[in-house]
Amino acid sequence: MGRFAIGRIVHGVVVVFCVAIVVFATSRLVGDPVGVILPFEATHEQRAALRHQLGFDRPILEQFGEYITNLARGDFGTSLLQDRPTISIVLEHLPATFELVFAGIALAILIAVPLGVVAAVRPGSLVDRMSVSLSLLGLSVPEFFLGILLILFFAVELGVLPASGKGGIEHLILPALTLALPAVGRLTMIARSSMIDQLGQAYVQTAKAKGIPRWRVVGIHALRNALIPVLTLSGWELMRALAGYAVTVETVFAWPGVGYLAFQAVREQDVFLVQTIVLVVAVLVVFVNVGIDILYRVVDPRIKLG
Amino acid sequence: MSSTTRESVDAGHERDVVRGRLYGVSHALRSGLSELWLDKAGLLGLTVIVLIIACAVFAPWLAPHEPSEQSLLNRLTPPFQSWDHPLGTDGVGKDELSQLLYGARTSLVVGGAVVLLSGTFGIVLGLFAGYRGGRWDSTVMRVVDVQVAFPGLLLALTILTVVPPSLKSVIVVLALNGWMVYARMTRGIVLQARETPYVEAAEIVGCKPRRVIFKHILPHLASPLLTLAVLEFAGIVVAEAALSFLGLGIQPPEVSWGLMVASGREYLFTAWWVATWPGIAISVLVLAVNLFASWLRVAADPQQRDRRFAQTSRLTQTTETR
Numbered sequence: 001m002g003r004f005a006i007g008r009i010v011h012g013v014v015v016v017f018c019v020a021i022v023v024f025a026t027s028r029l030v031g032d033p034v035g036v037i038l039p040f041e042a043t044h045e046q047r048a049a050l051r052h053q054l055g056f057d058r059p060i061l062e063q064f065g066e067y068i069t070n071l072a073r074g075d076f077g078t079s080l081l082q083d084r085p086t087i088s089i090v091l092e093h094l095p096a097t098f099e100l101v102f103a104g105i106a107l108a109i110l111i112a113v114p115l116g117v118v119a120a121v122r123p124g125s126l127v128d129r130m131s132v133s134l135s136l137l138g139l140s141v142p143e144f145f146l147g148i149l150l151i152l153f154f155a156v157e158l159g160v161l162p163a164s165g166k167g168g169i170e171h172l173i174l175p176a177l178t179l180a181l182p183a184v185g186r187l188t189m190i191a192r193s194s195m196i197d198q199l200g201q202a203y204v205q206t207a208k209a210k211g212i213p214r215w216r217v218v219g220i221h222a223l224r225n226a227l228i229p230v231l232t233l234s235g236w237e238l239m240r241a242l243a244g245y246a247v248t249v250e251t252v253f254a255w256p257g258v259g260y261l262a263f264q265a266v267r268e269q270d271v272f273l274v275q276t277i278v279l280v281v282a283v284l285v286v287f288v289n290v291g292i293d294i295l296y297r298v299v300d301p302r303i304k305l306g
Numbered sequence: 307m308s309s310t311t312r313e314s315v316d317a318g319h320e321r322d323v324v325r326g327r328l329y330g331v332s333h334a335l336r337s338g339l340s341e342l343w344l345d346k347a348g349l350l351g352l353t354v355i356v357l358i359i360a361c362a363v364f365a366p367w368l369a370p371h372e373p374s375e376q377s378l379l380n381r382l383t384p385p386f387q388s389w390d391h392p393l394g395t396d397g398v399g400k401d402e403l404s405q406l407l408y409g410a411r412t413s414l415v416v417g418g419a420v421v422l423l424s425g426t427f428g429i430v431l432g433l434f435a436g437y438r439g440g441r442w443d444s445t446v447m448r449v450v451d452v453q454v455a456f457p458g459l460l461l462a463l464t465i466l467t468v469v470p471p472s473l474k475s476v477i478v479v480l481a482l483n484g485w486m487v488y489a490r491m492t493r494g495i496v497l498q499a500r501e502t503p504y505v506e507a508a509e510i511v512g513c514k515p516r517r518v519i520f521k522h523i524l525p526h527l528a529s530p531l532l533t534l535a536v537l538e539f540a541g542i543v544v545a546e547a548a549l550s551f552l553g554l555g556i557q558p559p560e561v562s563w564g565l566m567v568a569s570g571r572e573y574l575f576t577a578w579w580v581a582t583w584p585g586i587a588i589s590v591l592v593l594a595v596n597l598f599a600s601w602l603r604v605a606a607d608p609q610q611r612d613r614r615f616a617q618t619s620r621l622t623q624t625t626e627t628r
Contacts, residue, residue, distance in 0.1 A: 011451075014452070015451075015452050015456065018452045018456070019456055022456070022461065022464070023464055026464045026465050026468055027464075027468060136593065136596060136597075137593070139592075139596055140540075140589050140592040140593035140596055141585075141589045141592075142544045142547055142548060142585070142588055142589065142592070144547075144548060144551050144564075144567065145567060145581075145585035145588060145589065148567065148570075148571065148574065148581050148582075148585060149582075149585070151574055152574060152578050152581075152582070155574075156574060156575055156578070163574070163575075243458070243459060243460055244458065244459040247459060247463075247552065248548050248551065248552065251551075251552060252571070262463060263552055265467075266463055266466065266467050266552070266553075266554060267553060269467055271467055271468065274463055274464060274467045275464065277460075277463075278460045278461075278463060278464050281460055282456065282460065
């Protein structure tokens with residue numbers, strides 16, 4: 001177990017290092033940050049001066065070495081527009097994103113598991129067919145459009161919930177719901193199919209034969225095993241939400257998290273801020289990934305992962 | 307003399323092969339279509355896809371206006387009010403219907419190009435990794451592992467801050483993000499196929515690796531990869547729309563559904579239709595592709611068919627015993 005955990009963590013560190021390489025390479029080799037920072041009419045001398053000031057005129061390996069040592073010291077660079085260390089800007093915005101993402105995924109699990117279980121216990125019933133259509137819909141409607149539909153209905157038409165910004169719990173409802181619905185689709189499907197699998201197992205037959213009440217067989221014996229894939233997939237949904245949906249959903253609702261920050265930073269071409277956001281989110285995603293792998297083994301000791 | 311007979315035998319053989327192949331194709335088409343008729347959801351999906359492709363192809367003839375034509379006199383015309391603008395106009399008076407028709411082109415072109423690029427790249431790498439094994443395999447799979455863990459949208463963000471966004475850069479960025487799914491799946495199937503007697507037989511007969519890979523193993527991959535490609539297509543359509551929505555994808559004056567949704571955001575409280583039509587268009591296309599893919603997954607793979615059959619029979623069994 002210990003060796004396994006260490007192996008996963010080392011792999012995670014390697015991934016983060018590769019992300020750092022990619023981020024470095026895109027800024028120095030693919031594009032030219034100097035062209036982005038300076039206005040179009042800047043003279044050649046001004047460009048050269050800035051290039052020298054940023055150290056871009058030195059050998060590429062030397063630059064990379066300095067970049068990595070700076071990262072290791074916690075120096076992620078300075079925001080071009082706010083003139084502050086980028087890392088402190090990102091850390092300020094992280095709590096809002098955590099709040100939104102955890103609320104969204106928790107909501108998704110709370111909706112998906114009961115729905116999937118009922119659908120599995122009564123295949124072909126109304127709930128079953130509803131859960132299938134719901135998940136197909138959740139898969140097909142892009143999350144940014146879903147957010148807009150919710151705003152149109154709850155904020156514009158009914159006027160009961162705020163359309164954007166952050167404040168009390170009422171501000172959290174629409175963005176969390178938007179983040180949850182695509183996940184609900186996938187989680188319901190996996191809960192349903194793994195429950196169907198479990199109900200066909202011999203131990204369920206045995207439990208029934210012993211005269212254990214049906215709700216106990218389904219709700220305790222089968223559910224505990226059926227939840228394992230749901231758990232793994234939830235972790236995966238958490239990753240997806242952090243790394244992808246957060247950007248679009250936060251932008252739609254002007255939710256002041258890291259995703260919205262990324263949107264603004266890209267808009268304003270604040271290169272170093274974007275790079276810091278990417279690195280921080282990559283670390284988070286890798287961390288969650290390693291966590292899932294380890295947790296997965298703790299929950300189900302039968303599983304042997306590389 | 308002997309050479310002539312051999313030639314004629316070869317020609318005859320070739321004719322048979324061609325006829326057999328034609329028969330195979332037509333048979334597969336016919337049985338596929340009859341099965342599609344049974345799966346109404348899949349049929350609906352395919353119909354909608356064909357309709358959208360037709361809209362994209364015939365956009366110049368169908369559209370009442372140029373998609374970029376602005377008329378500030380007709381700003382925010384509500385839908386269903388005039389034949390001139392059946393679906394209304396947006397904030398600068400551009401016709402919604404015309405933009406939708408042309409926007410279909412962007413979605414389909416980006417989806418098709420990305421699937422083609424990333425699919426080809428991923429499949430070739432996966433084939434060699436799986437067949438050669440050893441160092442090839444471990445290198446490719448390590449890269450795949452790292453990239454799977456790397457959040458895709460973030461890679462797009464890093465690249466699109468320093469490279470000016472355009473149709474081409476969107477295609478390249480999305481293709482860079484998508485290839486490893488194909489590589490991983492191809493490698494897995496190749497590893498399985500390598501152990502099968504027919505591949506062993508081909509190797510014993512003396513086929514060169516390239517022939518074994520492309521003639522014997524690749525056809526085995528066709529059906530799962532086709533399904534994967536169709537599903538990926540749906541994902542790419544959404545990804546392009548999301549990038550364009552964020553202002554990192556297609557740039558005006560070119561048209562994209564995601565861009566239209568973004569421009570409609572400003573008018574949510576006054577003109578609901580500006581963001582709604584393109585959003586519905588994206589959802590309908592993606593839903594249709596998903597429905598078609600779920601039919602294809604079962605229809606293109608005999609093993610899946612069996613599995614589905616077994617599962618339904620087990621389902622009925624469990625309900626019966628209850």
